[in-house]
Structures are given as structure tokens and as C-alpha cells.
Amino acid sequence: MDDQAKSMMDKLGLDARLLGMIGALVVIWIVFGFFTDWRFLSPRNFFNVSVQTASVAVMATGMVFVIVTRNIDLSVGSMLGFIGMTVAALQVQWLPSVLGLGHPMIWVIAVFAAILMGAVLGAAQGWVIGYLTVPAFIVTLGGFLIYRGAMWWVTKGQTQAPLDPVFRLLGGGAEGTLGETLSWVFGTVAAVVALAIMLMSRRRKATHGFTVKPVWAEGILMAMAAGLIMAFVWIMNSYPIPRGAMRRMTEARGIEYTDGMVWNHGVAIPVVILLAVTIVMTIIATRTRFGRYVYATGGNPEAASLSGIDTRLLTVKVFALMGALTGIASIIASARLNAVDVGLGTLDELRVIAAAVIGGTALSGGAGTIYGAVIGALIMQSLQSGMASVGVDAPLQNIVVGFVLVLAVWIDIVYRRRAGV
Amino acid sequence: MTTPLVEMKDISISFGGIKAVDHVSVDLKPGEVVGLLGHNGAGKSTLIKILSGAYAMDTGEILINGEKATINNPRDARTYNIETIYQTLALADNLDAASNLFLGRELVGPTGFVDDDAMEAETRKIMARLNPNFKKFKDPVSALSGGQRQSVAIARAVYFNARILIMDEPTAALGPHETQMVSELIQQLKAEGIGIFLISHDIHDVMELCDRVSVMKNGKLVGTVDVADVTDDDLLGMIILGKKPGES
Numbered sequence: 001m002d003d004q005a006k007s008m009m010d011k012l013g014l015d016a017r018l019l020g021m022i023g024a025l026v027v028i029w030i031v032f033g034f035f036t037d038w039r040f041l042s043p044r045n046f047f048n049v050s051v052q053t054a055s056v057a058v059m060a061t062g063m064v065f066v067i068v069t070r071n072i073d074l075s076v077g078s079m080l081g082f083i084g085m086t087v088a089a090l091q092v093q094w095l096p097s098v099l100g101l102g103h104p105m106i107w108v109i110a111v112f113a114a115i116l117m118g119a120v121l122g123a124a125q126g127w128v129i130g131y132l133t134v135p136a137f138i139v140t141l142g143g144f145l146i147y148r149g150a151m152w153w154v155t156k157g158q159t160q161a162p163l164d165p166v167f168r169l170l171g172g173g174a175e176g177t178l179g180e181t182l183s184w185v186f187g188t189v190a191a192v193v194a195l196a197i198m199l200m201s202r203r204r205k206a207t208h209g210f211t212v213k214p215v216w217a218e219g220i221l222m223a224m225a226a227g228l229i230m231a232f233v234w235i236m237n238s239y240p241i242p243r244g245a246m247r248r249m250t251e252a253r254g255i256e257y258t259d260g261m262v263w264n265h266g267v268a269i270p271v272v273i274l275l276a277v278t279i280v281m282t283i284i285a286t287r288t289r290f291g292r293y294v295y296a297t298g299g300n301p302e303a304a305s306l307s308g309i310d311t312r313l314l315t316v317k318v319f320a321l322m323g324a325l326t327g328i329a330s331i332i333a334s335a336r337l338n339a340v341d342v343g344l345g346t347l348d349e350l351r352v353i354a355a356a357v358i359g360g361t362a363l364s365g366g367a368g369t370i371y372g373a374v375i376g377a378l379i380m381q382s383l384q385s386g387m388a389s390v391g392v393d394a395p396l397q398n399i400v401v402g403f404v405l406v407l408a409v410w411i412d413i414v415y416r417r418r419a420g421v
Numbered sequence: 422m423t424t425p426l427v428e429m430k431d432i433s434i435s436f437g438g439i440k441a442v443d444h445v446s447v448d449l450k451p452g453e454v455v456g457l458l459g460h461n462g463a464g465k466s467t468l469i470k471i472l473s474g475a476y477a478m479d480t481g482e483i484l485i486n487g488e489k490a491t492i493n494n495p496r497d498a499r500t501y502n503i504e505t506i507y508q509t510l511a512l513a514d515n516l517d518a519a520s521n522l523f524l525g526r527e528l529v530g531p532t533g534f535v536d537d538d539a540m541e542a543e544t545r546k547i548m549a550r551l552n553p554n555f556k557k558f559k560d561p562v563s564a565l566s567g568g569q570r571q572s573v574a575i576a577r578a579v580y581f582n583a584r585i586l587i588m589d590e591p592t593a594a595l596g597p598h599e600t601q602m603v604s605e606l607i608q609q610l611k612a613e614g615i616g617i618f619l620i621s622h623d624i625h626d627v628m629e630l631c632d633r634v635s636v637m638k639n640g641k642l643v644g645t646v647d648v649a650d651v652t653d654d655d656l657l658g659m660i661i662l663g664k665k666p667g668e669s
Contacts, residue, residue, distance in 0.1 A: 204538050205538055208538050208539070208541070208542045209542075210538070210541070210542075283534070286535075287534040287535050288533075288534060288535060289527050289529070289535060291535075292516075292520060292524075292527060292535055293525075295513070295515060295516060296513040296516060296520070296524055297513075298515065299513035299514050299515035299516060300511070300512065300513045300514060300515075302509070302511065303509075303510075303511035303512055303513050303521075303524070304513065304524070305475075305495070306473075306475055306495055306505070306507065306511045307495060307511070307524040307525035308474075308494060308495040308496035308499060308525040309524075309525055366513070366514070366515035367515055
């Protein structure tokens with residue numbers, strides 16, 4: 001029986017690590033569901049968890065590359081704060097005085113500024129690490145202190161609020177979603193694209209004469225992919241928008257509000273951003289030369305440079321990418337809170353590293369997946385939200401998360417040893 | 422007389438005051454196997470890493486086909502069709518055979534994305550020739566045996582139509598059967614007109630496979646001799662005592 005199940009798993013081509021993570025996630029959800037009268041499994045909670053995961057998960061995808069190349073980035077939390085504060089000041093003080101309050105370009109400029117600023121700061125750190133050969137731990141520890149201090153100087157510690165109304169949509173909330181109809185369209189398109197990719201890959205392998213999965217296995221995988229996407233959209237489309245927000249939204253759109261009206265949230269915009277980032281980063285990791293060199297350098301830096309790979313420039317690129325993703329995460333985090341205070345992003349570097357590591361990224365370098373890091377972030381956020389909803393107080397939450405982190409890495413080490421990889 | 426494929430003239434390189442290679446000149450003709458012999462630390466690997474672009478020389482010049490060549494990095498070396506099989510094999514253990522074979526020279530599709538399927542297909546073809554028993558195309562090379570790893574490293578050098586091949590201790594980690602395979606491969610490549618530098622400290626290997634031998638000691642060239650003109654003992658004398666045959 002065990003052998004049968006194992007050979008079935010082999011044919012499906014799902015790796016044990018992925019299944020393990022999904023299993024852990026399901027267990028966490030069920031346990032917290034049980035202790036909250038199943039409130040934890042409500043559409044409302046799934047919506048909130050998905051939005052809360054987005055910022056850390058976006059950064060975790062970049063942290064995978066950083067850790068795969070045997071580096072570390074301790075500065076992302078502070079950098080997120082510094083970028084958030086700068087871009088908030090840009091929207092609240094500087095741009096309105098030049099363009100006028102509520103100018104439609106404000107949010108566009110803010111978004112570009114955030115991403116550019118992250119890329120530049122990241123590239124600078126990468127240059128010091130790659131070309132001046134100062135260890136990443138030290139460079140980014142310096143960045144951790146520098147950015148947190150710089151953040152204060154931007155506004156002399158003053159909290160910046162409220163942010164530009166369009167910019168705010170990037171953080172989620174009742175208005176910051178695709179809405180019901182668009183969510184269904186989004187889900188359908190995503191499912192069709194996923195199925196098309198699977199079919200194309202299968203056909204390509206067949207033309208090369210490689211063995212492909214049995215038709216039933218491919219069928220199950222395709223059904224699972226489409227099913228997961230549509231189930232997610234369905235859950236997001238089952239969370240009604242509260243009345244207050246409804247009144248505001250109907251008024252804004254010139255529709256008369258009646259008591260019987262029900263609008264649902266749909267997929268939140270930060271979640272759409274996260275999905276886009278995940279797909280782009282996965283393509284970079286698996287289908288581009290840059291991605292291949294990231295993994296080769298992590299596996300054997302000497303071999304990489306003997307193969308003509310410029311590992312110093314690669315380090316700059318990896319940290320610039322990490323910075324750009326921190327910029328995106330900073331947009332999500334500040335937009336969600338609609339305010340930036342000097343504490344924004346505190347401890348995020350550790351959440352991001354933990355997410356990447358729980359997701360199977362090896363600190364020894366060379367191994368790690370983008371989807372793993374995203375699921376890792378989801379596990380962390382589920383744990384934290386779950387404990388908050390059953391009334392575990394904050395210090396105990398940290399203790400539990402700490403234990404889980406160590407446990408997860410230990411399980412990963414045992415798994416690697418068994419699998420011999 | 423044919424133009425030598427490679428001439429390395431008066432090459433020197435120092436690391437922190439130590440002259441690792443001290444005014445050494447060697448050359449290689451098409452279809453010839455030149456052995457580089459010497460103790461550990463004699464400077465053979467360092468000399469050869471200058472040719473493969475891993476180190477930049479302090480003084481000297483390299484001629485390829487009689488023309489001055491500029492080799493500043495491994496990429497430059499590859500444009501001169503110089504391929505190297507390193508003693509350490511220089512494989513990224515976490516990647517599969519195809520990714521290693523094409524590392525730095527990935528096949529890309531029309532959209533510029535890496536085409537893994539095409540690379541695997543090419544890898545299967547060349548492996549069918551070099552090592553027909555090789556089946557682990559999906560596994561990372563860390564899961565392969567020493568001989569299988571060696572055949573990946575050799576395939577990488579052979580696939581890209583090397584004209585100049587550098588082999589650093591190619592048989593050090595191999596069993597007798599695989600060593601035999603490497604010997605046959607060297608004969609075959611030689612017949613195709615490829616020039617081979619073979620680094621070794623095994624005199625028997627060198628006597629069997631090489632046409633000429635350059636012996637190094639303490640960074641200096643002791644001398645270059647035709648294998649046909651010397652005995653094992655002559656070579657030993659050159660390696661250990663640093664004196665040419667006939668000298669007393």
C-alpha cells in the first residue's frame with residue numbers, strides 16, 4: 001500500500017517537500033479552525049491572511065535568490081521602512097505642493113520611486129558585497145541600522161498620513177480588490193493559462209522523445225491547478241463588503257444603496273501583485289540565464305566563475321532585485337496601513353528570512369524555490385493570525401514562531417539527508 | 422613545419438611574492454598530446470589556468486595559431502576554442518547534467534528563455550557517445566558517481582568543438598575501466614586534430630598517452646622532451662632532481 005502510494009506520487013511528479021508544506025498549512029488551518037468555532041476558515045479570515053501575507057511574501061521571493069547565492073540580507077525591514085517613509089512624504093508633502101493635491105500622476109510617481117529607490121539601495125549593497133568583498137551579513141547589518149536611521153531623518157520622525165487615494169488601493173481593503181466579476185475573469189484566465197502551460201510543456205517533452213507523465217496523472221494535476229485557482233477566487237468572492245464601506249463605494253460610483261444589496265470583496269490587489277511577482281520570479285529562476293547562474297553560483301561559486309559567469313556583477317544584480325522587491329513590498333505595506341510611522345517594517349527581515357527558510361531555501365546555498373518561499377510566508381502568517389485569533393498574547397506568539405522556525409529547518413535537514421540531495 | 426596551435430612564451434605569475442610560474446614557455450601542435458609533469462605545487466595547474474583564463478599572467482604572451490591572443494577570463498578562452506577539464510571538475514553539484522554541460526552557454530529559444538528540453542536532448546546525444554551507461558539526466562550531479570561526474574565534465578569540453586583541450590588529472594578519481602575510456606577518448610580526439618595539454622603526476626599515463634612532456638619544478642620549466650627519447654627514470658630524474666637527461 002505504501003509502495004503503491006509512493007509510485008503514484010512519483011508519477012504525479014509532486015515533490016515531498018511541497019506536499020509536506022501544504023500538509024503543514026492544512027493542519028495549521030484545521031487546528032486554528034477548531035479552536036475558533038471555524039471562524040479561522042471563514043472567507044473573511046482567508047481574505048485577511050492573503051492580504052497580510054503579500055508584503056513579506058513578495059520580499060521572500062527575492063530573499064530566495066539572496067540566500068541561494070550564499071548571502072543574506074538583514075536590511076530589508078529597515079529598507080522597507082525607509083522607502084515607505086520617503087514615498088509617503090512624496091505623496092503627502094512634496095508632490096502635492098508641485099502638482100497639486102490629488103493629481104492623478106502622484107501614485108504612479110510614488111510607485112516608480114519606491115521600486116527605483118529599492119533597486120538603487122540594493123545595488124549599492126550588492127556592489128560593496130561583490131566588488132569590495134565585505135561579507136553580506138555585515139553590509140546588510142550596516143544597512144539595517146542606516147536605513148532605520150535615515151527613515152527618521154526623512155520627516156524628523158513625523159508619521160505621514162493619509163496617503164494618495166489611488167495608491168491606497170494597492171494595499172487591499174474593501175476598495176482595493178478586483179471586485180466580484182473581475183475576480184472571476186482573473187481566475188478563469190489564470191486557470192486557462194496554467195493549463196495551457198502544462199499542455200505545452202508536455203507536448204515539447206514528447207517531441208524530444210522524453211517520457212511524459214501518464215495521462216491520468218497529468219489530468220489530476222491539471223484539475224488540481226484549475227480547482228485551486230477557482231476555489232481561491234470563490235472564497236474571496238464569498239466575503240461580503242461591510243455596510244459602511246458599501247455606502248461609500250456606491251456613493252462614489254453613483255449607485256443608490258439599498259439594504260438588500262450584497263457586494264463581495266473578490267481577490268485583493270496586493271494578492272494580485274504577489275501572484276504576478278511569484279510568476280515573474282519563477283520564470284527568472286527557471287527559464288533565464290540569470291536565474292541559472294544564481295543557482296550555479298550558489299552550488300559552486302568556483303565552477304560558476306570558471307564557466308565565465310561574472311559572479312561579482314551577479315551579486316549586484318541579486319541585491320538590486322531584492323531591493324526592487326522590497327520597494328514593491330513597501331508600497332503594499334504602507335498602502336495597507338494608509339500611514340507610515342517610524343516603526344514600519346520592524347522585524348520584517350526576520351519574517352522574510354524565516355519564510356524563505358521554512359519554504360526550503362538552504363542557508364548553505366544552491367537550493368530553494370520561489371513557490372516554497374511564498375508558501376513559507378503563508379505558513380508564518382497563518383500561524384501568527386491563528387494565534388492572535390485564539391487570543392495568544394504577543395510574547396507567546398514569538399516563542400511559538402521561533403520554535404516552529406527551528407523545527408521546520410530541522411525537518412528539512414533530515415529530509416535532505418534521507419533524499420540524499 | 423606546422424604553426425603550433427598554442428605557444429605560451431615566457432609566462433610568469435606571482436601570488437604574494439611567491440613565483441608560482443617563473444618564465445615558462447611551452448607549446449602545443451595540432452593532434453598532439455603534451456604532458457605537463459611535476460610535483461604538487463610545481464606550477465602546472467597554475468600555468469594551465471592562465472591559458473584557460475582563470476588567472477591573469479604578470480608577464481609573457483600567448484599565441485594561438487601564431488597570432489597574439491588576449492585571454493583575460495574564461496569567456497575569452499572559450500572564444501579561442503580552449504576547453505578545460507579541471508581536476509575538481511568544476512561542476513555545480515546542485516544542477517543536473519545538462520545545466521552543467523551548458524553552464525555559461527545555455528541554449529535559448531526564440532524568446533530568449535533557457536530551453537532545458539533542448540539542452541537535455543543534446544546532453545543525451547553526447548552521453549550516448551561518451552558514456553552509454555549514463556542514465557541520470559534528471560538528478561543533480563551530486564547524486565552521480567565519480568566516473569559519471571567525470572563524464573559530464575568531459576562532455577562539456579568535447580561538446581563545444583574544442584580545438585585546444587586542457588585536462589587536469591583526468592583519471593585521478595577513476596577506476597580502471599573508466600581510465601581506459603578516457604585513454605580511448607584522448608586517442609580519438611588526437612586523431613581529429615585537437616591539441617591536448619594533459620596534466621598528470623602519473624608517469625605511466627604520460628608515457629602511454631603523450632607525444633611530448635614538459636616537466637616543471639618549483640615554478641620553473643626543467644625541460645621539454647619527446648616521450649620516445651626518454652625512459653621512466655629520465656622523467657623521474659627531471660621531476661625529482663630537476664635535471665635534464667644526459668646532465669650529471
